[in-house]
Amino acid sequence: GNSVTQMEGPVTLSEEAFLTINCTYTATGYPSLFWYVQYPGEGLQLLLKATKADDKGSNKGFEATYRKETTSFHLEKGSVQVSDSAVYFCALHAGGTSYGKLTFGQGTILTVHP
Amino acid sequence: DAGVIQSPRHEVTEMGQEVTLRCKPISGHNSLFWYRQTMMRGLELLIYFNNNVPIDDSGMPEDRFSAKMPNASFSTLKIQPSEPRDSAVYFCASSFRGQGSTEAFFGQGTRLTVV
Numbered sequence: 001g002n003s004v005t006q007m008e009g010p011v012t013l014s015e016e017a018f019l020t021i022n023c024t025y026t027a028t029g030y031p032s033l034f035w036y037v038q039y040p041g042e043g044l045q046l047l048l049k050a051t052k053a054d055d056k057g058s059n060k061g062f063e064a065t066y067r068k069e070t071t072s073f074h075l076e077k078g079s080v081q082v083s084d085s086a087v088y089f090c091a092l093h094a095g096g097t098s099y100g101k102l103t104f105g106q107g108t109i110l111t112v113h114p
Numbered sequence: 115d116a117g118v119i120q121s122p123r124h125e126v127t128e129m130g131q132e133v134t135l136r137c138k139p140i141s142g143h144n145s146l147f148w149y150r151q152t153m154m155r156g157l158e159l160l161i162y163f164n165n166n167v168p169i170d171d172s173g174m175p176e177d178r179f180s181a182k183m184p185n186a187s188f189s190t191l192k193i194q195p196s197e198p199r200d201s202a203v204y205f206c207a208s209s210f211r212g213q214g215s216t217e218a219f220f221g222q223g224t225r226l227t228v229v
Contacts, residue, residue, distance in 0.1 A: 034217060043205055043220035093216055099164040100145040100209035100216035106156045
């Protein structure tokens with residue numbers, strides 16, 4: 001079946017540090033890949049996405065590249081801010097007859113200190 | 115569009131009572147998902163619908179849980195009777211199944227506390 005594995009959290013960084021959150025996936029076919037972010041007390045919001053191999057998704061300084069050879073979609077940001085503190089979820093959409101169903105990773109809590 | 119709208123935002127109820135959570139998806143979306151989020155189990159998919167028809171309810175934990183989607187603009191998740199272990203944040207999400215990727219849009223959730 002389809003699955004997503006994220007690096008264990010929580011992750012604690014100082015402001016302006018470099019961020020990497022690892023994500024690997026298992027899926028048949030050619031899935032689309034997503035990163036969602038959840039700020040405290042809110043629902044999940046789409047952060048970025050990539051729909052085919054070698055695509056790079058980017059938004060708000062975050063980037064992730066769809067690597068089919070390593071089945072990975074790692075999230076990176078060069079300089080984090082306190083406002084980036086949130087829970088980050090990696091997800092995939094398998095396509096076909098999955099009706100838009102997303103498979104999520106377990107989430108990674110990020111805390112950024114001033 | 116106002117996005118996915120869930121109500122209530124917070125619900126506190128006593129064990130044994132019936133609880134109904136409501137969701138209005140984004141207009142034009144044809145898939146709707148109910149998720150449950152807890153610290154212990156993370157984000158779990160309970161059930162999803164396509165064109166108002168339930169496609170997969172294998173995530174529904176017990177017969178105490180039921181979900182309906184009587185039309186394209188409304189869905190309910192009902193727990194009867196509720197138990198303390200049902201305490202969680204329940205999210206509704208919707209998406210459009212069409213060409214290209216199908217990202218889901220989430221509501222702000224209903225925080226359920228069963229005492």
